[in-house]
Amino acid sequence: LENFETKTRSTVSVREGQGVVLLCGPPPHHGGLSYAWIFNNNTLYVQEDSRRFVSQQTGNLYIAKVEPSDVGNYTCVVTNSKAEQSVQGPPTPLILRSDGVMGEYEPKIEVRFPETTYAAKGSSVKLECFALGNPVPSISWKRSDGTSLMRKIKLDKTKGILEIPDVQQEDEGSYECIAGNIRGRNIARGQLFVYALLEWDKKIQNAFLSLYDSLFWECKAKGKPSPSYSWLKNGQPLMSEERIQIENGTLIITLLNMSDSGLYQCVAENKYDTIYASAELRVIAAAPDFSKNPVKKMSIVQVGGEVTIGCKPSASPRAAVKWKKGSEVLHQNKRVSLLEDGSLTLYNITKSDAGVYTCIATNQFGVARNSGNLVVKERTVITLPPSNMDVTVGESIVLPCQVSHDPSVDVVFTWSFNGNIIDFKRGIQHFERIGGESVGDLMIRNIQLHHSGKYVCIVQTTIDSQSATGHIIVRGPPGPPEDVEVGPISSTTALLSWKSGIDNNSPVQFYNIQTRTPFSVGWQAVSTVPEVLNGRTHTATVVDLSPWVEYEFRVVASNSVGIGEPSRSALLKTKAAIPVVAPTNIRGGGGSRSELVITWEPVPEELQNGDGFGYIIMFRPLGSTTWTKAAVASVEASRYVYRNESITPLSPFEVKVGVYNNEGEGTLSSISIVYSGEDEPQIAPAGTSVQSISAAEVEVSWKAIAWNRHTGRVLGYEVLYWTDDPKESTAGKVRVKGNVTAKNITGLKANTVYFATVRAYNTAGTGPSSTPVNVTTKKSPPSQPPANIAWKLTNSKICLNWEHVKTMENESEVLGYKILYRQNRQSKTHVLETNNTSAELLVPFEEDYLIEIRTVSDSGDGSSSEEIRIPKISS
Secondary structure (H helix, E strand, O other), X not given: OOOOOOOOOOOEEEEEXXXXXXXXXXXXXXXXXXXXXXXXXXXXXXXXXXXXXXXXXOOOEEEOOOOHHHOEEEEEEEEEOOOOEEEEOOOEXXXXXXXXXXXXXXXXXXXXXXXXXXXXXXOOEEEEOEEEEEOOOEEEEEEOOOOOOOOOOEEOOOOOEEEEXXXXXXXXXXXXXXEEEOOEEEEEEEEEEEEEEEEEEEOOOOEEEEOOOOEEEEOEEEEEOOOEEEEEEOOEEOOOOOOEEEEOOEEEEOOOOHHHOEEEEEEEEOOXXXXXEEEEEEEEOEEEEOOOOXXXXXXXXXXXOOEEEOOOOEEEOOOEEEEEEOOEEOOOOOOEEEOOOOOEEEOOOOHHHOEEEEEEEEEOOEEEEEEEEEEEEOXXXXXXXXXXXXXXXXXXXXXXXXXXXXXXXXXXXXXEEOOEEOOHHHOOOXXXXXXXXXXXXXXXXXXXXXXXXXXXXXXXXXXXXXXEEEEEEEEOOOOOOEEEEEEEEOOOOEEEEEEOOOOOOOOEEEEEEEEEOOOOOOOEEOEEEOOOEEOOOOEEEEXXXXXXXXXXXXXXXXXXXXXXXXXXXXXXXXXXXXOOOOOEEEEEOOOOOOEEEEEEEOOOHHHOOOOOOEEEEEEEEOOOOOOEEEEEOOOOOOEEEEEOOOOOOOOEEEEEEEEEEOOEEEEEOOOEEEEOOOOOOOOOOOOOEEEEOOOOOEEEEOOOOOOOOOOOOOOEEEEEEEOOOOOHXXXXXXXXXXXXXXXXXXXXXXXXXXXXXXXXXXXXXXXXXOOOEEEEOOOEOOOOOOOOOEEEEEOOEXXXXXXXXXXXXXXXXXXXXXXXXXXXXXXOOEEEEEOOOEEEEEOOOOOOEEEEEEEEEOOEEEEEOOOEEEOXXXX
């Protein structure tokens, strides 16, 4: 890229509103250029927009409509991107004329793309278009044939450059640039033609051929327009003649001679491109030679088979071939075939065919020989093939596969199952290969349904392969029945239908229907009509159902092998009906005076038979003929209270409790006798007394009350006890049932004054309390255990002594001592009491003894000493 001339450029004078073109005039250069303009020596380039455009074809700056702000100096900047070099031209001044403003005028297209543009397929094309005008014209593009512009097409921000990247055949056509404003519009048109550069579809390859052979070469290229073809040999044009045929990219040379060797080129060309494909032809003349392709040194074949021994020496021209076995020349017959390519094939091999075979190859340049040995082996025969078997799931079976074979070859056994090889090395469950050298039996342990199928034993040696097939049918319990459907439904019956599932190779003998409800535990058998469902039955009516209950049904099939998996369950809800089960355990009594309390065991939800369930209560005084009837509208109710001031205490009533729902009233229970409420006892117990038993226990006693209906029934007595706090609300309480007249109270504080009173009770409550009595609990038992215990053994006697225990002021006096002793391995403890501080124990010493000593006082036993272990006497 050279520099601009330094010559000063003339001032350009235009009216405001007029369009103007500022010429760049780039200097001499090589390679592509890009253009930009600088305004007033600013470092920023002129920004292109709808009013200003820089052509990348000419470098000129176009201003569609000049404004006062455009006045100044403009400098063209030219850049060679490959050389990374830029040069600036001399500035061009732009000024406004003083003779007025330019009026509006229609667009004038100043930048036009060529009428004809050629573009290579895959290249990028840019079409330029820009117009001057007032107002500033708008630029738009379209295809002349109305085809929409491709999405890949790009427009710059001035819309003056239409770029088509990666041009394809569908981009070919006529394009229009439309420049318009309110004064009119103008159109620039141009045609885009797309051509394809040539590329090879098929090239020629090097050929090494024998003398007198024929050469066939073909080359093909694709491009637009389609290419023509010519051929060169060693850089010189090749023409058709007697032995040489050239036609549309093919070259045929017959009866090759040495002079045909050389470098050949296929030339494909059109008006845009020329490409070459080169290959070498080498014509070879040589005597027969087995060095690169000798006869196979050893061929092994089994008796009765066939074998082909190849004989393909290199030779130019091709050699004539004959075969010998030993010294005998072989001729074509029904067991011997001499093939066109020189190979020898022997059929129906016998042991006598073993030996050395020699191939003799001859042409005008010489003779060559090469030999190979034929070894004949006995055929491999499967003597005991696998058999077809019919088995039951869970059994273990053996599929036999035994062979006879030539003793000099090894045998490999392979098994396949339904076309897939069984890999015994992976430790596949169920399958195991058993047997010796000539036995390849297959054991299948715990056979399953999916093991039904085709089993193939494949026997392979280095010379042959044999196979035998056996089929196994595994019978198992049937699969689940399908498509279980329910309907119609009544309150106690439902019709079920189903379809047979897989019988697993054993016909279905029976079907069973099972059900469960939200109230049952697990699945249960149901009653059906017909009662027995044989394997041909696919519908049945389930009977004896409960009304208004959600049932889940499933069907189970069974055959001679066993019971199968159940079907998917089907849901239903039986229709409502009048309840038929009456409440049980009708009882009552208690309550307040003038009340009749009736209780019963609620009917379970599954027996309520419908919505709106409740209870009917009927009662009458014993001996009366008139029933009083009441209803309780609650499914959870278990108690009814009838209140009437005329009811006398403990009056007997006959009571029945029934059920109802929205369908009607159901069954009533049998009659039960229930008594009305009673008064609290009216009399306080007499003769109450209390005595201390120990530091933590006292005994309260009283006289029984002789009661009648007027004084209130007595069911038992309640004892209240407390310390010197006079508030009975803090008192402890303990009850006794029946006619008991004494009660021991435990867990009390030692050496403490307790008050006690007694009152009778019944279902109505408690009666008046007796006059309080008091007692002081005894002092605490001694807290110190016996100390300084000493022992010695004499014969079969243990002598013990210890110190007397002194008690504290708040503890009971020591009255004596207890010695507790037992053998080490026994749980039974013996007790010896004494008033002394010594004791003797007569015991057999068969093992160790464990002994402890504790104090005895009138308030109970005191603390025990630590346990003493006395070892047994050695024998």
